[in-house]
Amino acid sequence: MHRRVLDNGLRVLLVPDPAAPVVGVAVHVDVGFRSEPEGRTGFAHLFEHLMFQGSESLEKLAHFRHVQSSGGVFNGSTHQDYTNYFEVLPSAALERALFLEADRLRAPRLTADNLRNQVDVVKEEIRLNVLNRPYGGFPWILLPPVLYDTYPNAHNGYGDFTDLEQADLDDAAAFFDAYYAPGNAVLTVVGDLDPDEAATLVEKHFGDIPARAVPTRPSFAEPPPDGVRRDDVTDAHAPLPAIALGHRLPDPDADLDAYLAHAVLASLLTDGEAARLTQRLVYGDALVTDVSASCGLMGAPLDARDPDTFTVTAVHPASVEPDRIVEAVDDELATLAAEGPDPEELRRVTARWASSLHREHDRLMSRMLALGAAELVQGRAELADELPGLIAAVEPSAVAAAAGSLRPDARAILTITPGGDR
Secondary structure, eight states, X not given: OEXXXXXXXXXXXXXXXXXXXXEEEEEEESOOGGGSOTTOTTHHHHXXXXXXXXXXXXXXXHHHHHHHTTTOEEEEEEOSXXXXXEEEEEGGGHHHHHHHHHHHHHOBOOOHHHHHHHHHHHHXXXXXXXXXXXXXXXXXXXXXXXXXXXXXXXSOSSOOHHHHHHOOHHHHHHHHHHHOOGGGEEEEEEESOOHHHHHHHHHHHHTTSOOOOOOOOOOOOOOOOSSEEEEEEEETTOSSOEEEEEEEOOOTTTOHHHHHHHHHHHHHHHSSTTSHHIIIIIIISOOOSEEEEEXXXXXXXXXXXXXXXXXXXXXXXXXXXXXXXXXXXXXXXXXHHHHOOOHHHHHHHHHHHHHHHHHHHTSHHHHHHHHHHIIIIISOTHHHHHHHHHHHTOOHHHHHHHHHHSOTTSEEEEEEEEOSOO
């Protein structure tokens, strides 16, 4: 990996990988759901949409045409602590991709028409993915306000319709000025490239973007829950009841080993047909039709800074009382805390996960996004490549300690009840 920092503060990561004649370009900006202002829920995601609506030198939809006419693909996504923009193209089109990303980082085309149009697009996305979908927003939207107290951690990152409709161009300009400074972003270029030539092109296209003040990253820390917190949400489209348990995770910056032990614990519980909760709740006691455990509200570990969330979710028949599921989960956790996992069981789970990470990173886009996110969120892109080895090194005692830390007297329990108006 080749690192450099431009005079305007932009951090650049160049990663040669000649396995295929393609190149990927990604910009990760240090702003996500948790940084959007109160009264403007969903604004980080809305602004991601605006960044695709033209820029200083390009009219609306031109970015799409330039990427697709080169045989490339593109997209963007908004997370708790970052927003990314990326494309993968044939390596001969590297300069085109760099120009496109630099042009919108320099000056997106913010107009009233674009804003109104994208507010409607985002609202339709929310209708499709949340309001009119069974278990929409479960658990990543519905669980945080039960487990957390502060606005950054608890609010709906997809956005409230009223907040979205009240957004104006002044909000958009202020958001861009506050967060889209070059010094608040990481540019990652991966693929069939020469580092020196790529560095020259990066300087050519990004070097003249004016430096601006970089916001001070706030701490989103808050005390863990001091008891059990419960809530129930009625879902008009859900065919069966559901339940989610939420626990606080260790801070990966302060104790990465403990965080990764929780990630391995999640795999032991629900990853594969032989996983403990799958065997007990689905095939043994037949309490649930589906169960899943994960580190991170977005379904991926190390995708957010502290505080982060360990979740267990399950869909179950109406005849099953939720407390029976909670008791079974607690029983499995208590067993793991007391005895730890069997070494062969742990080896099988960690080998399976490490293998899946290697397969995933065979895709240039996946590795590029993982490197960029790790560089921005954890400060070390290398962590993305080290993760399979770190996972394989987790000891049974660490998993036992992780299971013991998920205390039943300090968590959130969210239940979903089918039927009624939403």
